[in-house]
Amino acid sequence: MSIHNQSLLNDTGILNIEDASIVIVYTEWNDTVINELVAGCERSLAQYNVSKVTKIKVPGAFELPFACKQYWERTQNTGKQPGAIIAFGCVIRGDTPHFDYVCQGVTQGIMQLNVDLPVPTIFGLLTVENMQQAEERIGGVHGHKGEEAAITALKMISMLRAL
Numbered sequence: 001m002s003i004h005n006q007s008l009l010n011d012t013g014i015l016n017i018e019d020a021s022i023v024i025v026y027t028e029w030n031d032t033v034i035n036e037l038v039a040g041c042e043r044s045l046a047q048y049n050v051s052k053v054t055k056i057k058v059p060g061a062f063e064l065p066f067a068c069k070q071y072w073e074r075t076q077n078t079g080k081q082p083g084a085i086i087a088f089g090c091v092i093r094g095d096t097p098h099f100d101y102v103c104q105g106v107t108q109g110i111m112q113l114n115v116d117l118p119v120p121t122i123f124g125l126l127t128v129e130n131m132q133q134a135e136e137r138i139g140g141v142h143g144h145k146g147e148e149a150a151i152t153a154l155k156m157i158s159m160l161r162a163l
Contacts (some may be wrong), residue, residue: 014048014154024054024085027057027059029059030090037090041086065113069116083119092130099127120160122158138160
């Protein structure tokens with residue numbers, strides 16, 4: 001694990017959270033990386049006995065904000081609304097400016113969800129130069145971003161409950 005992000009896995013402030021509901025929205029693009037992000041997230045949530053986890057797969061990263069918002073809107077008044085949404089994607093730079101447009105659009109979309117929705121949307125988008133950098137973020141020298149996203153979601157749910 002990176003020495004720079006150890007405090008992210010500190011669970012101080014996480015209240016009794018077993019009844020929390022989490023939605024994981026993830027892409028099918030770069031599935032080797034994404035599958036490990038989701039698995040790490042699920043492992044961390046299980047450590048806190050969070051069992052209400054819904055998973056939604058979308059084609060690519062650009063679709064993440066739309067799917068998050070649609071899930072929220074379509075579950076209103078159903079008792080299925082989550083305490084947090086986690087969005088996972090992995091965009092690897094190629095030879096065209098496509099990388100920049102996708103990363104900027106998804107970042108702005110998820111930020112807008114955090115302003116518009118009454119629950120947090122956790123930014124789990126890896127924006128990397130190559131597959132090695134992605135691997136370093138799914139259990140390598142930069143920690144495990146799936147685990148970190150789970151802890152972040154739980155901390156945010158706890159923060160909201162404490163308000």
